[in-house]
Each structure stands twice: as structure tokens, then as C-alpha cells.
Amino acid sequence: MSRNPQEHFQRTKELAEALTKSDIYDWLLTKGYFPEAYVLPPCFEVTKHPQLGKVYFKPKGKNKKIEPKIYEFQQVHFPKTDLTDRIFGIIAPTIHSDIAFKIADEWDTITSCLFHQDNKVCSYSFPIPLDDKNIGKIGKLRSGRMIYEWIEMAENDSASIAFKYKYLIKTDVKIFYPSIYTHSIPWALHGKETIRKKENRNNHSFLGNCLDKLFQSANDGCTNGIPIGPVVSDIVSEIILSGIDRKLSTSLITEGIINDVAIVRFKDDYRILAKTESSGRSTLKFLQSALKEYRLELHDGKTEFHSLPNGLFRNWRSEYYNINPETKKNYDYEGFKEVCLSVIKIDKNNPGCGVIDRFLADLVNRKNYSICVKLDKKSLPKVISLLLMLANLRIKSFPKILGIIEAILQSNFGKIYTDSIVEHLEEFLAELKTREIENSYLISWIVYFIKSNKLEDKLKDKTHSFENPIVKAIHEDTLTFFDDCSDFKIFSDVATVSKNITLLKHLDVFNPQ
Numbered sequence: 001m002s003r004n005p006q007e008h009f010q011r012t013k014e015l016a017e018a019l020t021k022s023d024i025y026d027w028l029l030t031k032g033y034f035p036e037a038y039v040l041p042p043c044f045e046v047t048k049h050p051q052l053g054k055v056y057f058k059p060k061g062k063n064k065k066i067e068p069k070i071y072e073f074q075q076v077h078f079p080k081t082d083l084t085d086r087i088f089g090i091i092a093p094t095i096h097s098d099i100a101f102k103i104a105d106e107w108d109t110i111t112s113c114l115f116h117q118d119n120k121v122c123s124y125s126f127p128i129p130l131d132d133k134n135i136g137k138i139g140k141l142r143s144g145r146m147i148y149e150w151i152e153m154a155e156n157d158s159a160s161i162a163f164k165y166k167y168l169i170k171t172d173v174k175i176f177y178p179s180i181y182t183h184s185i186p187w188a189l190h191g192k193e194t195i196r197k198k199e200n201r202n203n204h205s206f207l208g209n210c211l212d213k214l215f216q217s218a219n220d221g222c223t224n225g226i227p228i229g230p231v232v233s234d235i236v237s238e239i240i241l242s243g244i245d246r247k248l249s250t251s252l253i254t255e256g257i258i259n260d261v262a263i264v265r266f267k268d269d270y271r272i273l274a275k276t277e278s279s280g281r282s283t284l285k286f287l288q289s290a291l292k293e294y295r296l297e298l299h300d301g302k303t304e305f306h307s308l309p310n311g312l313f314r315n316w317r318s319e320y321y322n323i324n325p326e327t328k329k330n331y332d333y334e335g336f337k338e339v340c341l342s343v344i345k346i347d348k349n350n351p352g353c354g355v356i357d358r359f360l361a362d363l364v365n366r367k368n369y370s371i372c373v374k375l376d377k378k379s380l381p382k383v384i385s386l387l388l389m390l391a392n393l394r395i396k397s398f399p400k401i402l403g404i405i406e407a408i409l410q411s412n413f414g415k416i417y418t419d420s421i422v423e424h425l426e427e428f429l430a431e432l433k434t435r436e437i438e439n440s441y442l443i444s445w446i447v448y449f450i451k452s453n454k455l456e457d458k459l460k461d462k463t464h465s466f467e468n469p470i471v472k473a474i475h476e477d478t479l480t481f482f483d484d485c486s487d488f489k490i491f492s493d494v495a496t497v498s499k500n501i502t503l504l505k506h507l508d509v510f511n512p513q
Helices: 005-017 021-029 093-105 107-114 143-164 184-190 207-218 231-254 277-293 315-323 333-349 355-362 380-393 395-409 414-433 440-452 469-476 494-500 503-507
Strands: 074-079 085-090 121-123 167-172 261-266 269-274 304-307
Touching: 005 107, 005 121, 005 143, 021 093, 021 231, 074 395, 074 440, 074 469, 093 107, 093 207, 093 231, 107 184, 107 231, 121 231, 143 261, 143 269, 167 277, 184 207, 184 231, 207 231, 231 261, 231 277, 261 277, 269 277, 315 333, 315 355, 333 355, 333 380, 355 380, 355 395, 380 395, 380 414, 395 414, 395 440, 395 503, 414 440, 440 469, 440 494
Parallel strands: 121 261
Antiparallel strands: 074 085, 167 269, 167 304, 261 269
């Protein structure tokens, strides 16, 4: 349902305030612990954790000071481009549990900050899924699906009021999560003036100071950067951005241009609707100033100025609809090939867009996870080749493509071609292993695929070994990091997991269970 941004913001506030502490804590420790589904195979799951109220690093003294054990978060390298990685993080379970407890226990303080009455910026990136039909319940959307849904909502809600404006400015924060200064968490929650008083700087009875210390301890004591992936990081980022949003709102009100603009935000991506070019540019300047207060800055290379309706919607959505207006029950090979090649062109013209993910989702029957492509002996190798070509263009799609190959293997037709598929993957694995560190993401998914489908006996080389902790855990069915956190179980053996969930079901962000 489309609402205007202010209505959406108010409804989100109502739903967030109705959540219970125990539900928040449990969800953060389970569904919210690991990064999105495409980052790690399904054997990385939380099946054991303490109950609400357990605190590992207890406050001491009048200022309730805490001294957490120092950990390094486990890095998961995801190849963003040919030259750069996006580094996701897994926080040590004990510290993560204490962070989740503090967030749940002081939820009222956090919602008061996120939905402050002085904030005129409407956020569409609330980190915990909310159920609009069941107030007080956490929704069932997986994190990946939340991203697609929130972006679409922001587009539609912005479109509903865009007729009042002439310009659209798009911008985002430069290198956001790695640049976050942990001391800015208490600034956003309690105000700089309050927290910088001598008696308050190290007083951990302030929620912000406590979160500041815990996030430092999760990251080897560093005050710069928080891990990408855990939902507790998303909540903290929203806290900081809400402080920035309030600072921006105050400037717009003071300068008398608040009624000339409407601002929506998804995580650190801002969309500014403006009635005049000057009010749009002034808002951008005020946003820059607000970010500097929190030691952050705008990404100059990603700041765009559009005359409406240009920029309001994602171009690739219309282009994809033109070539594939209806989800088909079955594609013949020629139809599959033509849509696939068109998707490649769209992706080239719109780098980094989600068209490949959308196409792959449309290849899967969402009722039984079968593949909507007619295959025969002649077309099968060509279909797999085109799918792997898509994976080369969008690494994020590689797990989904393995999921499609898995579904083919598990069909009566696909079983005949198991050997040829394994041979192809083993050749690919051998190539990737020559540079294991930079290819650990792809290797982790191939190793999981081979083990979960019981294909190890078909490998020519049965002596594979790996150094990367993530890959090693999958290959050996044993997690070696965070082994001192006995109250938690965050890894399950591949055989058990694969009996309960297929790759397509694990990765199905468009049709969540």
C-alpha cells in the first residue's frame, strides 16, 4: 500500500514501538546475527543462544563501566568489483549478545531517537522487519527481501508527492560503515553537549557510551568502523543517521526552506525532492554540514541532480518489463537465451542494478522451486553456460545460480548430467584455488554445493584443503573461530542443513517463507 513518506514514517514508528524486548533480542541473535543470505551458505545459522537477561560483560561501579574482552570480528570478503572487496563482519557471539541485550532493554530510548519529533527526514530502512497486519510482531521478511521492498516503497511513496516538486537530488554517504566513528553513537542518542561533559564521557549508564564500548571491543578496540552485515550494526547506523537527519532538519527549518523540500532516506542513500534548484542545492549543503558533525562526508561521485520525472524510478525496471512483461511458466531455450542476452545489455547500461537477480527469480517456480526452463541434452550445457556468464557479471548472483543448478541436478532429467556438471565445477574450483584468498567467497559456495549434494565422491581430486576460516568450516564441518563462546551454536553440519533447506529456498528473497 502506497503512503506518503510522512505517513510511512509514522506507521513505522507505531509498529516499532509495539515490539517486545524478548522478541527483539531473540530475532537479533538468530535471524539478525549473520549477514544477508547471499553472503554465507545456510550452514551458518544460530541454533543455540542464551535467554534475554544474560549479560557477559557486566557493568561495575557508580558509572556502570564495562570492560569487554577484545575480539576481532570475523571477516567475510565479498568481491564487489575486480579490484575491490566488500568486507562483511561476524561479531563474537558474547559481545553481539550484550549489544542485542542493550538494544532490546532500552528499546524506548532507541525508538525515541529514530522517530524524534524534530526529524523531518523519512527513513525507509528500519532494520527489523515489521508486520503491518500484526502489531507487536516481528515480520518474516528476510533481510534481502527487505531491501527490495523498502526501495520499492520509497519510490512509490515519493512518486505520490513528486507532482509538488521540480527537482530530485540523489546522494549517499562515502564509505559509510567503515567510516562510522563509534563515539558518534552517544552523540546521536544523547547529544554532544551532554555526552562531552567530563562526568559523562566514560559513564556507561548512558546507552550510547555502552554501545560505543561494545562495538570498539568487537573490532579490536578500534573507534573507526563497524562491521557490515549484523542487524545490530544496521540499528546503530540508523541511530547515527537519525542524528544527522535531525541536524539537517533543524537547518532547513531555521533557513525557512523546510516546506520547499521533501527528503527520504534508505540507509545512507538520500533522495531530496525540491521545488526550486536553489532549495535543492541548499539542502545538499546543509546535509554536508550535518555529516561533518559526525565525521562523515558525501560521496561526490554519486551525487546526481535530476529534473523530474527523471531519476524518480529505476530505469532497469522498465527495460526489464519490456523484454519480460509476464513471468512465464516455462521458457524454451530460444526464449531463455533472448531474455538472458537482453538482461546482460540492461546490466551493462545500468551497472550494479538488480536486473540479474530479478531474472533469476523469474526462472524459479515459487511453489515447488522447480526451474521454468525446458531442458534437453542439447540445451542443458548452453543454459548452464549462460547462467555462469551472468555470475561473472554479478558475483552476488553466483549462489542463486548454484541453486538453479542444484534444482536441475535434483530433477529426474538433471541426474543424468551430474558428472558433467561436477566436472565443470571442479575445473572452476581448481582455477579459483590458485588465488584462494581473493576467491574465498566463490569457493565457499562451491564447497557447500558439493558437500550438500553429496558429490565429493565424484571429484577427481579428493584431497582439497583450505586456509580461509569460512571455507575451512564448510569443508571440515567444524567452526574454529569464536570457539570460546560455548553458550552459542552458530554453525550446523552441512548434511543436516541440506536435508531441511535447498539453496533456492535459502536465497529466495522474493518469496520469503
